[in-house]
Amino acid sequence: MEFDLTWILLGLPLAFVLGWVASRFDLRQLRAENRRAPKAYFKGLNFLLNEQQDQAIDAFIEAVQNDPDTSELHFALGNLFRRRGEYDRAVRVHEHLLSRGDLSRVDRERAQHALALDFLKAGLLDRAEDALQRLEGTPFEAQARMALLAIYERSRDWPHAATIAHKMHQADQGDFSTRQAHYLCEQAQALTTQGDLPAAQALLEQAIAAAPQAARARIELARLQHLMGRPAAVLDTLQVLAEQNPAALPLAAPLLVEAATATGRVSQAQALLSAHYAQAPSLDVLEALVSIDASDAATRPAARQRYVQHLDKERSLVAASKWLAGEKLEHEEFHPQIQRALEHAVKPLTRYRCAACGFEARQHFWQCPGCQTWDSYPARRVEEL
Structure with missing residues (x-):
């Protein structure tokens, strides 16, 4: 059979023409897609840069409709919904992503994390907890654990x-x-309220072992020992507190004086408080020393002089008010009004203030009620800061 070169000569131009037509068709289709989807996408970005979130959402929805398989557009749209507070719509977007069988493992983990954030922002803590637990073993594990910790702390x-x-x-x-x-x-504390003091003591001893440098466990243990009628143990616990964490001693100064009085070891408590006051003058320690002096007839006249000595070191309106309360003025008939005005003025100065957010309270908190930060309240009054 003879091979006819005529067919080859005719076929080459035909193949070239068909290839050129196909390439032009694909190019036109690609250009059409680029004009359609990216145009809406870049329009959405432009709206975002101009802080026009409503228009940006509309543009991204248009882009998603043109290309429903693009996961990045879904992420952008879901994040926008969350920022606007439309958490139900954000949840639907991210749940739609998770329902796709063709989603990569990386994008699936991103969608799970985004869904957890949606639930957190919406205040759906039980659903957020479940979503966060699914992030164990993923790159979002550390963030998920921190969020879970916040949930458990909030729910106590x-x-x-x-x-x-x-x-x-x-x-x-x-x-x-x-x-x-x-x-x-x-x-x-919960066990103490229920009356199970031995179990509460066991937990406090575990807390001391877990964080020997922390002050709270020893102060709580001293209060528990006081409830159990063991003043000698209270004094010993607070003695260790003064050695391990002297900055926290003002919080336990009144309890220290009470335990020392009950055990007859007032001189020991006075020496401890005096040494602390010499290092760091404190209103609470000052009050404790005044109460010790006032309890003894021999030292009672000198008790109030401690306020004057404190004023030599610190410009304290609180100490001045307390000293003036026992003085006789030239116009004694006006003393009650003046004293009431001073006491009203010093009340804000005797509060505690959170170092993280500035929230003030009449009592000391280990966790700030405002910002939920632990150990953010110094053991000193506002006037002393």
């Missing part, structure tokens, strides 16, 4: 909070020993 679920804090501590995500001690102290 201290055992679960302790479990998460232990995991984070073991994973070198920070030192959570002090926070774990706080959780034990919270559980001990």
